[in-house]
Amino acid sequence: xxxxxxxxxxxxxxxxxxxxxxxxxxxxxxxxxxxxxxxxxxxxxxxxxxxxxxxxxxxxxxxxxxxxxxxxxxxxxxxxxxxxxxxxxxxxxxxxxxxxxxxxxxxxxxxxxxxxxxxxxxxxxxxxxxxxxxxxxxxxxxxxxxxxxxxxxxxxxxxxxxxxxxxxxxxxxxxxxxxxxxxxxxxxxxxxxxxxxxxxxxxxxxxxxxxxxxxxxxxxxxxxxxxxxxxxxxxxxxxxxxxxxxxxxxxxxxxxxxxxxxxxxxxxxxxxxxxxxxxxxxxxxxxxxxxxxx
Numbered sequence: 001x002x003x004x005x006x007x008x009x010x011x012x013x014x015x016x017x018x019x020x021x022x023x024x025x026x027x028x029x030x031x032x033x034x035x036x037x038x039x040x041x042x043x044x045x046x047x048x049x050x051x052x053x054x055x056x057x058x059x060x061x062x063x064x065x066x067x068x069x070x071x072x073x074x075x076x077x078x079x080x081x082x083x084x085x086x087x088x089x090x091x092x093x094x095x096x097x098x099x100x101x102x103x104x105x106x107x108x109x110x111x112x113x114x115x116x117x118x119x120x121x122x123x124x125x126x127x128x129x130x131x132x133x134x135x136x137x138x139x140x141x142x143x144x145x146x147x148x149x150x151x152x153x154x155x156x157x158x159x160x161x162x163x164x165x166x167x168x169x170x171x172x173x174x175x176x177x178x179x180x181x182x183x184x185x186x187x188x189x190x191x192x193x194x195x196x197x198x199x200x201x202x203x204x205x206x207x208x209x210x211x212x213x214x215x216x217x218x219x220x221x222x223x224x225x226x227x228x229x230x231x232x233x234x235x236x237x238x239x240x241x242x243x244x245x246x247x248x249x250x251x252x253x254x255x256x257x258x259x260x261x262x263x264x265x266x267x268x269x270x271x272x273x274x275x276x277x278x279x280x281x282x283x284x285x286x287x288x289x290x291x292x293x294x
Contacts, residue, residue, distance in 0.1 A: 022115035024221040025122040029176055030243060031251035031279060035078055038252070046078040048250070048282065078250055080278035084117050086110045089263050089270030106271070114275055116223060122251060122279045123178075123225045127239045129284035133164035136291035139231035143293045146189035154183065155192040158214035161242040161288045170286040174245035175216040180224040180238060183292070187213060216242060227291075240290040248286045253277030 024030070035046045054069055088106045135157065136142035143150030144157055152160065158177060166172055179187070187193055193213060212218060225239040243249070257274035281287060 022112050023119060024178055024219050024223065025119045025126065025241070026115075026251050026253075026277075026279065027219075028246060029174070029217070029219070030178075030246055031122065031249045032246040033251055035250055036252040036254070044080045044276075046080075046252070048076050048078055048280070049074075076280060076282060078252060078278055078280040080252060080276050082118075082121055082277050083274065084114055084277075085272060085274045086114070087270065087272040089266065089268050091266055091268040110273065118253065118275075118277055119221070119223045120225075121277075122249075123223065123239070123241065125279050125281055126241050126243075126249065126287050127225050127289055129281035130241065130287040130289035132285040133161075133168065133288035134291070135160055135164070135289070136237075138227050138229060138237065138291055139234075141229070141235050141237035141291040141293040144183070144186055144290075146186045146191075153192060154187040154190045155213060157240070157290055157292075158216055158242075161240075161290060162214050162216060164288045165242065165244050165286055168285045170244035170248075170283075172215070172244060175242065176219055176245075177213070177216045177240065177242040178219045178221055178224060179240060180222060181220065182294075183224075183238070183240060184218075184220055187218075226294075236294045237291050238294060240292050242288045242290075244286050248283035249279060249281045251277070251279045 035048065038044065038046045057066065059065070086106075088110070135152075142152060142157070144152055144154055146153055161177065162172070162175065165175065225241075227237050227239065229235040229237055253275060254277070255273055255275050258271070259273070260269065260271050262268070263270050
């Protein structure tokens with residue numbers, strides 16, 4: 001790559017493409033991006049109006065209706081207050097000894113690693129917001145075992161999370177749950193999930209893909225939030241998050257800076273990039289969390 005041929009917009013798009021493929025908690029199944037176009041630089045704040053519920057009244061033919069209500073809502077702020085960067089270079093000597101474009105490969109890996117950092121931030125916000133719909137606590141996490149020796153089986157936990165979300169009048173057509181490989185393994189051992197005659201169970205037996213459990217789409221990630229526990233006898237635990245579509249949380253990010261340059265003390269090419277982002281949980285009651293003992 002020559003500096004003269006560097007096109008920031010192309011590299012930004014490439015980084016964003018690899019980032020979007022890797023995101024779990026910040027993907028569009030979990031977070032909407034309704035306000036992303038409002039971002040132009042780090043530190044931006046987007047004010048989001050949340051309209052209150054209108055009163056539903058009886059209509060009596062021949063009688064006048066009450067005067068129209070004034071919208072009674074609240075304003076919430078989506079603050080783009082998180083910044084991450086990368087800075088990579090390739091020495092001319094090393095570049096001459098390898099095939100392919102190493103800097104292009106670095107851009108791919110930068111997207112993957114950036115996605116991991118973004119997911120950590122968004123997942124932490126989801127856990128902090130999920131104070132209404134929850135199973136267990138950080139001080140008293142639940143035990144999940146496929147053989148029934150714990151507090152709940154994986155399938156029973158999924159049903160309970162679904163019940164909590166449904167109890168908030170949330171739509172149930174786009175439910176999701178984010179799990180790690182250990183929890184996935186427990187699901188695979190759960191007789192209630194792979195019961196004979198079950199269409200979903202039969203599909204799992206054929207190809208090993210979970211797909212859905214209790215009508216909830218399964219998202220697999222190694223970035224499930226963890227905790228050392230709290231209280232007098234802390235128990236390490238993970239946070240299994242579930243939600244109803246993407247309307248409860250909004251996310252916005254932009255690659256605001258992308259620059260190629262020649263390192264001052266080396267012969268070679270380098271690229272540095274800055275990503276800015278933010279997330280806001282607008283409907284915290286529709287995000288459910290299970291504190292699950294490791």
